[in-house]
Every structure is written in C-alpha cells, then in structure tokens.
Amino acid sequence: MLQLQVIRDAKEEIKAALQKRNIDADAMLNGILLLDEKRRATQTQLDSTLAESNILSKEIGMLYKSGKAQEANELKEKTAALKEESKQLGEELNATAEELQRLLYQIPNIPHTSVPDGSTEDDNEEVFKEGDVPELIADALPHWELAKKYDIIDFELGVKIAGAGFPVYKGKGARLQRALISYFLDKNTQAGYTEIQVPHLVNEASGYGTGQLPDKEGQMYHVTADDLYLIPTAEVPVTNIFRDVILQEKDFPIQYTGYTPCFRREAGSYGAHVRGLNRLHQFDKVEIVRVEHPSKSYEALDGMVEHVKEILRELKLPYRILRLCGGDLGFTAALTFDFEVFSTAQDRWLEISSVSNFETYQANRLKLRFKDENGKSQLAHTLNGSSLALPRVLAGILENYQTSDGIKIPEVLVPYCGFDFID
Incomplete structure (x- = not known):
C-alpha cells in the first residue's frame, strides 16, 4: 500500500509512474486526497468538540461545589449536545477512514524505474x-x-x-x-x-x-x-x-x-x-x-x-x-x-x-x-x-x-x- 504522505507530496510523480501499468490513476489519487482532507477536517472538529466538552465538564463540577446547581444544570444541557455531536463526528470519521483505506488498497505499487513499458x-x-x-x-x-x-x-x-x-x-x-x-x-x-x-x-x-x-x-x-x-x-x-x-x-x-x-x-x-x-x-x-x-x-x-x-x-x-x-x-x-x-x-x-x-x-x-x-x-x-x-x-x-x-x-x-x- 502506498503511503498517504507520499501521495500528498508526490501525486503527479505517482500518477506518471502508474502509467507504466497502463493505469490512469488521476481520479483515484484525487479521491484519496479529498477523503484525506475530509478526514483531517473531521478529526480537527472532533478534537475541538471533545476539548470544549471537557472544559465544560470541569466548570460543571466547580459550579456544583459552589452551590450553583441551576447554572451547572444549564451547562449540562450544552455538554449533552456536545456529546451527541462528538458521537456523530466519530462515526463520520470512522466511515471516512474506512473509505480512505478502501481506496488506498486499490492503488498498485509504483513500478521501479527499470520496469519496461508494455501491456502484456x-x-x-x-x-x-x-x-x-x-x-x-x-x-x-x-x-x-x-x-x-x-x-x-x-x-x-x-x-x-x-x-x-x-x-x-x-x-x-x-x-x-x-x-x-x-x-x-x-x-x-x-x-x-x-x-x-x-x-x-x-x-x-x-x-x-x-x-x-x-x-x-x-x-x-x-x-x-x-x-x-x-x-x-x-x-x-x-x-x-x-x-x-x-x-x-x-x-x-x-x-x-x-x-x-x-x-x-x-x-x-x-x-x-x-x-x-x-x-x-x-x-x-x-x-x-x-x-x-x-x-x-x-x-x-x-x-x-x-x-x-x-x-x-x-x-x-x-x-x-x-x-x-x-x-x-x-x-x-x-x-x-x-x-x-x-x-x-x-x-x-x-x-x-x-x-x-x-x-x-x-x-x-x-x-x-x-x-x-x-x-x-x-x-x-x-x-x-x-x-x-x-x-x-x-x-x-x-x-x-x-x-x-x-x-x-x-x-x-x-x-x-x-x-x-x-x-
């Protein structure tokens, strides 16, 4: 399997090399890079949501200790929404990662420079x-x-x-x-x-x-x-x-x-x-x-x-x-x-x-x-x-x-x- 970082750094070189296999890999490589961008963006959003939820959880604990139960309960509603959002983002991240892996499996190895051109x-x-x-x-x-x-x-x-x-x-x-x-x-x-x-x-x-x-x-x-x-x-x-x-x-x-x-x-x-x-x-x-x-x-x-x-x-x-x-x-x-x-x-x-x-x-x-x-x-x-x-x-x-x-x-x-x- 080709390394994702290599595809990011050398997409055009890989595309040219795979032409020796008589494969036009442009669409597959573009699909991989788009999914990779989506995966990374979803991961960033998930990390941000989890971080916000953790901060609010600490605030809720402090509010309860200070006797501010009403304010704590209001924040709990917000953390519940954040947890649901985190769950959805996690499912989306897993689905994107699985699809990315599936596409990576479809790309063959890059031929060595000494491999001759030919079809059969x-x-x-x-x-x-x-x-x-x-x-x-x-x-x-x-x-x-x-x-x-x-x-x-x-x-x-x-x-x-x-x-x-x-x-x-x-x-x-x-x-x-x-x-x-x-x-x-x-x-x-x-x-x-x-x-x-x-x-x-x-x-x-x-x-x-x-x-x-x-x-x-x-x-x-x-x-x-x-x-x-x-x-x-x-x-x-x-x-x-x-x-x-x-x-x-x-x-x-x-x-x-x-x-x-x-x-x-x-x-x-x-x-x-x-x-x-x-x-x-x-x-x-x-x-x-x-x-x-x-x-x-x-x-x-x-x-x-x-x-x-x-x-x-x-x-x-x-x-x-x-x-x-x-x-x-x-x-x-x-x-x-x-x-x-x-x-x-x-x-x-x-x-x-x-x-x-x-x-x-x-x-x-x-x-x-x-x-x-x-x-x-x-x-x-x-x-x-x-x-x-x-x-x-x-x-x-x-x-x-x-x-x-x-x-x-x-x-x-x-x-x-x-x-x-x-x-």
Whole structure:
C-alpha cells in the first residue's frame, strides 16, 4: 500500500509512474486526497468538540461545589449536545477512514524505474538466457503422456478424488517430487535461509497484509465457516510473521525458506496450455522470503536471482529470465524477474519462478517497521521468490531428460531420489 504522505507530496510523480501499468490513476489519487482532507477536517472538529466538552465538564463540577446547581444544570444541557455531536463526528470519521483505506488498497505499487513499458507478457524483456536445448528422440512425448506411460502421475485419479488440477503422484513420481522439495530446501538453507514451517491457512488480515486481498480474492479458496483462506503461496504466512513488528537495524537481513502446498482457483484457465502440470489448483512450492533494509533490498534481489540461477544450472535445464513489463507486473511488486524453463516436448517456455521486490508496499500494509541508528521508525522492504515451484520444473525434467528407454534423473537429484532412471 502506498503511503498517504507520499501521495500528498508526490501525486503527479505517482500518477506518471502508474502509467507504466497502463493505469490512469488521476481520479483515484484525487479521491484519496479529498477523503484525506475530509478526514483531517473531521478529526480537527472532533478534537475541538471533545476539548470544549471537557472544559465544560470541569466548570460543571466547580459550579456544583459552589452551590450553583441551576447554572451547572444549564451547562449540562450544552455538554449533552456536545456529546451527541462528538458521537456523530466519530462515526463520520470512522466511515471516512474506512473509505480512505478502501481506496488506498486499490492503488498498485509504483513500478521501479527499470520496469519496461508494455501491456502484456509479450512485452516482457528477456535479460538472460542459459543452457542448451536438448535434441529429443523423434517420438518425444509431452510430460502428461510420459506420466501416463510410466505410471508416475495420475491426472484422472485426481479428477475422481477432487477435480481437475489435483494430480496424484505415484511411485517414482512421488519420490521425485519429494526429492525436489528436499533439494530446494537444502540449497536454500546452504545459502543462509532459515527453514520454517507455517500454517497452510491464513486469516483475512494476513491476506490484506501481503496484498492477496482484495486484489486476488476470487483466486483464493475461502473456508467460509471459519473465514480462513487456503494459501496461494508460502509468501503469505511467512511474510505475515512480521505483521505489526518493529525490528532493529541489526536484525537485517532476515531470510526464510519454507515448503508448502499452494492452492489457487485459477478461475477461467482452460485450453491446451494448461494441460498436465502446466497449471494446477494444488501444487507444491519452496519459497524464499527476505526482509531487508531499504538501502540493501535491490542488492538482495540480485542475490536471489543468482541463487535461482545456480539451482537451474545444477538441474541442467535450459532457462531464461524476463524482466516483467508494467502491464504484466504483479499488483504489489515494484520489480519482478520471471524464470522460465524451456519445455522441448511442448516447444514452449514454462514459468517456474518469480523473484520480486515489493519495496515498502507490503511493509506499509503489514506495519512492518525498523528503528534506524537515530531511533527513527522506518518501513522495511520485503522480497520473495519461488525457489522453486515444482510442477513445471518436474514437467521440464520429464520432457527434457526423456530417452527412448525412459527418463534420466538429473545427477544432482540422484542422492535425494535413490534412483537414476524412470522406466
């Protein structure tokens, strides 16, 4: 959430920056500033009314002590009117503050200056590419056919149990899935991230804290009886550890990693591009989350990008990195790099990680602050990245490592799997 003071001080700059997202924010920003003026004027009026009421209450007490009951009773009528006025002003103030908050939630983060212009994913900027695309056998299959052939993932059984988008991993498929989770967590902890296990459901405050609410409410599974949400990513519970927290400068950097299942409704997703593991309602992901000093957050972002690169190099998967354009940038992000693995059998790129800096946007929602060396309270910066999302990594491994006899296992995963071939 953008800071109100920043909007007051730099409305035109914010308006210009949001044009990178193809958003004309003039009306929203003007509405916020008008409500802010109304809120402050109402607060001033309420403070004045309460002060006058307090003064009169003291006078009434003195009059009673002096035996001037009639004058005291006359003033009591006036204080009763002031109390009623104060009540009405308080209700008006609360309503104005709630409406102001609602409008602030509707403004996305300001894109970083390096974010390219553009409207769709076709306008994203390729900034890095590495790895050779393997030459596959003549009758190479996409991963959903390989999964069926070697009986390692059962999509139809998942439909029976829950519905489309909930696959069942079997035998070596399940073991490979578990191996990837352990490998990712080990790589992350070796890089200095502290492993953490978090709840798979969150409350509404957590959803608002990281920006899933109200922006992505329709994409989250809602347990209505308890008013809880199934997490779309570990970013939500991990980052909310720091909601309403005041840190010290010495606490930085804070680095967490965690494995969770993730749940997304993916409403409106259909067609060939979502077949198999390409898009699921439930999938596994290992996440990295950082809380940083503002002066260090972009250095941290570069470090996260290099960390994901190293994992993909060890898996020997061909990949590229995209800098997202303004039109494709997530609502809460200031800058995002997407990693994509090339699926040789599908002849297309599959997104397998997003690494983002949110700057102060989430921290302002979370009320996540730190005390600087002068004792002044400042907003921290938050970052997160997939390290990694499993379905499309698994799809890339199955497709790119297939042979006429079966599927080879990447060398780095063999100690985790306990086997080196699926046949």
